[in-house]
Amino acid sequence: MNFDRDSGPAAACLTADPDGFEKIVDAHKASIMAAAINVLGNREDAEDACQEAFIQVFRHLDRYDPRKSLKNWILTILYRRCFDQLRKKRRFLSALYRVRMELPPETSAADPIPDKKGRLRAELLNHLNLKERTALTLWANEGFSGQEISEVLGCSPSTARVYLCKARKKLKTILERNP
């Protein structure tokens, strides 16, 4: 069985077989993890999101429409996990911020100096919102069209194209600032 691309019928028959599901995970884990890191900005959160996304995919395989791309469906679930992850993190950070107000500032000597790509990615995280980052990642890494991005984001194709345009415009500005 080939699980590289749209493996609808195969996925549908694997509902009760975790070992068979391993092939689906193996086929998609690298691109899913790359998307999660690009959207969330760090590996730990991305691993959690990927893990939860794959578990959810397995549990809801019966809801998968075999006529559509399996990868798109996994990415849709991943996007929702990332959204939840960021919401939880924002709540946690706001609580942490209140605690840290009373502590002395940490020294940044232990932090490694990021390379150019790391700096650009940090700027990208700061300037692009979740939907823009997702649209840009899907467009650049996966070669998705506006229609496919809209299916993942759960919006209309024109709205997805607006997100993508905004993301590309912001990226252009960042790249011009950091030649």
Place this chain on the structure above:
Amino acid sequence: MRHTKFIEILWAAAPFYSWKDALFRRHIENCASCSQGLASREDARRVLIQKDEVGDLAGLWPAVKNGICGTPGGVSESRRIGRDVREGSRFLFQKTGLGWAAALAGLFLAFFATFWLVRYFEQVNGRGGGSIPTGINEQVQVHYINVGGEPAQTFVFQPYDSNIVIIWAGKTAEEK
């Protein structure tokens, strides 16, 4: 100017989403000045993490498998239990019609609790019908108290600067 505004409003309200989408897409693809202001796919790829850069993912499948199979005591197990409870309660309330009964019971409880609280606070604040008047100008009047079928000796006492009124009724001493 007014004419332009009218066309803008009409344009925004018109339900031609697919047409507008096509126009927008064609504009972005063909307009040179707009294209110059946008980063290319190669630029984006240079900044974003690619799938060959994610490193070792050997730990992902065991973690997913644990989640799927439900490791006892793990997070996935608790989530599974939570899902089962949710599904069970959904079945109980939606299929058996217990939802209405539960809602009515909840409303009744809320009504009873509100009624009790209002009554309690009225009594505490001294506005209730059965309360003892304790204002400065208010007095406690006792017409008579019978103890053992006979009029009793009655004392009404209010400590200074207090809301408490003590009523003492004692059996009258028998005459010899």
